[in-house]
């Protein structure tokens with residue numbers, strides 16, 4: 227069917243067609259232009275013969291978006307504002323311009339804009355009866371008008387589609403940027419939870435992990451092992467800081483190797499590490515601790531100048547229910563202190 231001024235796409239396009247915009251800027255509208263919303267002299271004269279005239283006052287609503295309409299309007303004098311809603315460009319129509327024709331041509335067409343009288347004046351109103359009268363009086367002129375109206379709808383529709391496509395591309399690129407930013411933020415966040423030298427979780431990362439487990443009530447049945455290098459300062463002092471760094475990396479690799487998929491290894495700081503281990507069976511934990519101690523010894527024997535490893539001291543405890551992290555840490559630390567006092571290279575338990 228035919229359409230123009232207030233058709234959903236065409237109506238929106240009224241304010242958007244390049245030609246219409248150019249005409250607005252220039253302040254003139256060429257009724258001969260197929261995209262012009264104005265009637266030619268002949269069309270206007272014909273429409274004026276059959277239409278009902280209606281006086282309208284500034285501020286008065288002609289129709290609102292969604293209203294079902296069956297009449298179109300031609301502005302004899304005054305002006306009408308069309309508001310298509312959302313962020314679409316509105317439109318002011320002046321004398322000789324028409325609106326609402328889809329209501330007439332389709333019948334019971336939902337208006338796609340709010341039409342408000344901007345300047346008081348006179349409108350020509352045409353309903354079904356008047357339209358039939360137009361067809362009877364000058365079918366050729368009416369056909370010319372309808373053809374122009376169709377072209378304008380198509381033009382406006384294409385302009386709207388192009389505009390939506392552009393907007394879609396802009397949205398797409400904004401989304402891409404947001405995704406990239408979110409990704410970078412995630413990476414930065416992950417870095418703040420990771421120890422730079424060893425790649426293990428740092429104290430902050432470990433704290434986050436513990437906090438998550440506390441929230442999910444999944445702390446029970448775990449064990450904590452604190453690990454500290456023996457006479458590590460000696461490595462730094464004798465072989466230099468870089469050699470010390472390599473020892474710390476070896477300890478990290480060893481802990482990574484023994485940690486199961488649900489365990490977490492962490493460098494708490496300096497030469498102190500910890501393992502949060504799934505399970506609290508003493509024999510399993512002892513086996514793991516013994517493996518760590520034996521591997522450290524073997525590595526130490528393998529490379530002595532510069533050393534790849536020191537012997538290690540371990541303090542361990544199981545995470546009993548109802549106690550907090552500080553309590554477990556103190557338990558394990560007490561055990562570690564005992565291991566150190568006894569000469570290191572051993573594991574001590576505190577339950």
Ligand SMILES: Nc1nc2c(ncn2[C@@H]2O[C@H](COP(=O)(O)OP(=O)(O)OP(=O)(O)O)[C@@H](O)[C@H]2O)c(=O)[nH]1
Nearest residue numbers: 454455456457458459460462467468470471496497
């Ligand atoms: N190379 C290196 N050294 C570090 C790093 N962080 C801390 N240190 C050093 O680690 C040393 C730890 O010293 P201590 O806590 O006395 O440990 P220790 O010498 O192993 O003493 P015991 O634990 O009693 O056997 C200090 O000299 C710190 O300067 C690091 O990232 N790299």
